[in-house]
Amino acid sequence: MINVWDLAYLTGLTPWESDTPPSELTELIEKNIIKPCRVIDIGCGTGTTVVYLAEKGFEAHGLDISTVAISKARKKASSRMVKCTFYNIDFRETSIVRRIGEFELAIDVGCFHSLHPGIDRIKYLNSLNTILKKDGKYLLWCFKKNSLGGFGPPGVEEDEVENLFKDNFKIIEKHVIDTPFRILFFYFMQKIK
Ligand SMILES: C[S@@+](CC[C@H](N)C(=O)[O-])C[C@H]1O[C@@H](n2cnc3c(N)ncnc32)[C@H](O)[C@@H]1O
Structure with missing residues (x-):
């Protein structure tokens, strides 16, 4: 069944979307404070951060309640030729x-505060x-x-x-x-x- 998140992704009313991962995350990785490991992005949306993490050598997983977002995330990973695993849950x-x-x-950019x-x-x-x-x-x-x-x-x-x-x-x-x-x-x- 379609949900409000699907509607947002279908209509493009997604002001939170970005082509870049959050700077706090990239800084922790650049400073080697966070090192490659098995990571999950909770409420990953269209997968920008999951793809970034895979490109940095993480075993990158993302999950989202929106079927539309997960479908876009899979396409993004495939177009960037990186291995990511996505779950629609x-x-x-x-x-x-x-x-x-x-x-x-585990990372969460904007899912917890939506609940x-x-x-x-x-x-x-x-x-x-x-x-x-x-x-x-x-x-x-x-x-x-x-x-x-x-x-x-x-x-x-x-x-x-x-x-x-x-x-x-x-x-x-x-x-x-x-x-x-x-x-x-x-x-x-x-x-x-
Ligand atoms: C504000 S958006 C942020 C998306 C992504 N993290 C980003 O920064 O582009 C919140 C995301 O959480 C997802 N979400 C909301 N409730 C969820 C739930 N109960 N389980 C999984 N994902 C959920 C939404 O579908 C949406 O993609």
């Missing part, structure tokens, strides 16, 4: 997510805890709640993120990126158990 479905195996690195606070975010965390190995790294980008003047995703509050993740994760780095239209949080975390 809902990350809240832990029993399905667990079938894709375990990862040393409504409450049960959806708890399900997300269950899935993340299931597929990310102990000591694995997790990179999260999310908008602050209401930072787009009521438009866009629900967003997050810092204390919500930090409380939700505190049992199983420690924060290695946190950036608060303040721009005229939005406040963006970037978290670099490590799974501690």
Whole structure:
């Protein structure tokens, strides 16, 4: 069944799309802080970051709830002649997510902050805890709640993120990126158990 994300990708109403991966990620890789490993991009969209990671020597996997986005991601990987693995799944479905195996690195550029606070975010965390190995790294980008003047995703509050993740994760780095239209949080975390 078609969902709102499919509609966005079909109509091109996807202001989040970019031809380049986030600079926080590329810097961590260039500084050798993040090294090639088995990585999953949660809510990978059309696969720009997954393709970049494959080109950098990672075993790169991406998942997304949108069939349209995953189809575009597969075409992008094939046109760039890199091996990537894409899954069209809902990350809240832990029993399905667990079938894709375990990862040393998980990244999320804008998926978590799109989920409504409450049960959806708890399900997300269950899935993340299931597929990310102990000591694995997790990179999260999310908008602050209401930072787009009521438009866009629900967003997050810092204390919500930090409380939700505190049992199983420690924060290695946190950036608060303040721009005229939005406040963006970037978290670099490590799974501690
Ligand atoms: C704001 S977009 C960001 C896409 C991509 N990370 C990027 O930076 O271009 C959020 C993405 O999360 C996906 N998504 C939303 N809810 C999801 C879920 N429950 N499981 C998997 N993907 C989901 C959407 O289809 C969409 O591609």
